[in-house]
Amino acid sequence: MIILITNNKINSKNYNLVNPPYLHIGFTKNELMLKTFLMMLIIAFTSVIIMELKAFVHIIIALGVVLLVYAMIHSYQIWKGIPPTYESPASPLVTGLIVGLAMPIASPYEVTAGVALITILLFKYGQGKIFSRKYLNPAAAAKVLLLLVLSIMIIFENSLNVGMIFHTHHLSLNLFTAEGFQDSMWIFERESIFGIDLSATLSLLFWQTHGWIGGACGVLVLIVGSIAAYWLKYKWRIIVSTMATMTLLALIMGFLTGGDPILRIAFHVFTGSVIFMTFFMATEPQSTPMPERSQYIFGIILALITFVLQLFNVLGGSIIALVVLNLLTPYLDRIGLKTPYGLKNSKGGE
Numbered sequence: 001m002i003i004l005i006t007n008n009k010i011n012s013k014n015y016n017l018v019n020p021p022y023l024h025i026g027f028t029k030n031e032l033m034l035k036t037f038l039m040m041l042i043i044a045f046t047s048v049i050i051m052e053l054k055a056f057v058h059i060i061i062a063l064g065v066v067l068l069v070y071a072m073i074h075s076y077q078i079w080k081g082i083p084p085t086y087e088s089p090a091s092p093l094v095t096g097l098i099v100g101l102a103m104p105i106a107s108p109y110e111v112t113a114g115v116a117l118i119t120i121l122l123f124k125y126g127q128g129k130i131f132s133r134k135y136l137n138p139a140a141a142a143k144v145l146l147l148l149v150l151s152i153m154i155i156f157e158n159s160l161n162v163g164m165i166f167h168t169h170h171l172s173l174n175l176f177t178a179e180g181f182q183d184s185m186w187i188f189e190r191e192s193i194f195g196i197d198l199s200a201t202l203s204l205l206f207w208q209t210h211g212w213i214g215g216a217c218g219v220l221v222l223i224v225g226s227i228a229a230y231w232l233k234y235k236w237r238i239i240v241s242t243m244a245t246m247t248l249l250a251l252i253m254g255f256l257t258g259g260d261p262i263l264r265i266a267f268h269v270f271t272g273s274v275i276f277m278t279f280f281m282a283t284e285p286q287s288t289p290m291p292e293r294s295q296y297i298f299g300i301i302l303a304l305i306t307f308v309l310q311l312f313n314v315l316g317g318s319i320i321a322l323v324v325l326n327l328l329t330p331y332l333d334r335i336g337l338k339t340p341y342g343l344k345n346s347k348g349g350e
Contacts, residue, residue, distance in 0.1 A: 032232060033090035039228040040097050040214075040280060047216040051105050055213045058112050059100035065116035066096030073125060085125060095124055098139045098280060101214030102273075102319070111146065118142035134286040136326045140277075140319040147316050175311050178259030185263060204266035214280070215272015222270075225279030234283040237292055241299025242278045243269065249307045268310060273318040278302075281319070287326045294332040298325055 027035065048056045070092040077084045086092060099116045122145075123138035174180025185200035187210050198207055205219050215221060229236045250268040254261035269275065282288065282302060289298050302325050309317025 027232070030088050030090040033094050035232055036228065036280075037090070037093050037097060039224055039232075040094070040101065042224050043214055043217075043221055043276075044097060044101060046220050047101065047213045050207055050216040051209055051213055054105060055216070057109060058103050058105070058107070058213055059097065061109055061112050062100030062103070062116040063093070063096035065113050066092050066099065066120045069117065069120045069125075085128065092120060092124070095119060095138060098214075099142070101212065101276060102139055102143065102281070103213055104211055104315075105209070105213055111150075115139070115142045115146055118145060134284070135329070136323055137281050137284045137287045137319075140281055140322045140326070143316060143319050144323050173313050175313070176257065178257045181257065181259055181264070181267075185267065188267075201260070201263045201266045204263075204270045208272065212272025212276055214276035215270070215274075218266075218270030218272070218275050221272075221275045221279060225275070229279065229283070234279070235285075235288055235295050237295035238282050238288060238299040238302070239278055241296045242282060242303045245300045245303035246274060246307060249303065253311075268307060271310075273316065274306060274310075277318045277322060282322055282325075287329060289329050289332040289335075291333060291335055294335045297335070298329070298332055301325060301328075 044059055048059070067089060070086065070089055074084050074086065076082075096116060099119050100112065103112045103115065119138045119142035123134070123136060123141045127134050127136065127138065127141075173184040175184060188200040188203040188208065190198040190203050190207060190209070193207055196202075203209075206217055208216050208218065225239070228234060229239055246269045247265055250264040251261055253268075254264035282299070289295050302321050305321035305324060306318045309320060314320065
């Protein structure tokens with residue numbers, strides 16, 4: 001087939017136009033969002049069992065705020081005759097559930113409501129309206145913004161043990177030595193659950209009552225996330241490279257410092273801020289690279305930054321790392337891209 005290019009424009013009569021990338025997986029966008037929502041509901045249900053009523057309230061608040069804003073904007077757009085940004089609530093539903101599951105269980109409810117409001121209004125609707133695409137993961141960007149604001153407030157009063165980036169409890173931890181790391185893991189140890197005494201390692205894998213709501217059962221997130229990645233065609237290269245790099249770094253740190261290497265892996269890989277973020281936030285289509293090679297690079301760098309921030313006890317280190325990588329995505333997208341045949345490159349060749 002001959003492809004005609006005139007004035008750097010492709011003659012569409014000689015091209016077979018294809019559907020957008022997300023349609024190649026066999027789902028419409030709404031179907032993809034609804035299926036993602038259903039998969040995350042499994043995690044949400046388990047998290048409520050483990051973290052009890054408070055987790056349920058966080059999730060409901062996040063969903064409620066996001067859906068309320070969606071309903072108001074959708075009604076306004078219909079009233080004004082503006083094509084709705086989201087024809088169905090499927091995408092906002094996923095956004096709200098991600099916000100709820102990405103909140104630490106210790107956060108006050110007003111912080112959850114604030115993150116949900118900023119997420120849907122500023123980084124979902126606003127970002128798309130201004131830039132015609134989402135450069136930043138909405139939930140991650142909203143959390144980083146609010147964490148920064150809350151952290152600044154520590155200058156005026158010591159009121160942010162629940163929300164600042166450098167949490168006073170976290171600052172007392174020492175993860176650079178075997179003894180310091182072991183002593184820091186007491187917070188994950190649990191007394192008898194269903195007649196079983198849980199060590200810190202088992203708790204991190206199966207029954208966390210501290211940290212992100214979505215990471216209450218790290219092994220379940222791994223299983224459900226893997227099924228979702230295969231079924232819904234998530235960017236699995238980001239997942240694999242992130243998880244593999246985090247595991248390798250944990251093993252290296254364990255080898256260098258001594259101590260229990262399995263506990264190191266359980267902490268660095270299976271905390272909710274890593275395991276949930278990797279599967280359900282770091283694979284967001286628009287804010288992450290498209291080229292396969294770039295996805296591996298994205299995952300490796302994401303793991304490196306996350307791991308370093310973990311060692312320095314930075315609360316929300318994984319989402320800070322994710323936002324940084326989101327900003328680099330336009331540059332990572334250029335890796336491996338080739339000049340189409342017939343178009344001149346920057347050096348004047350064809």
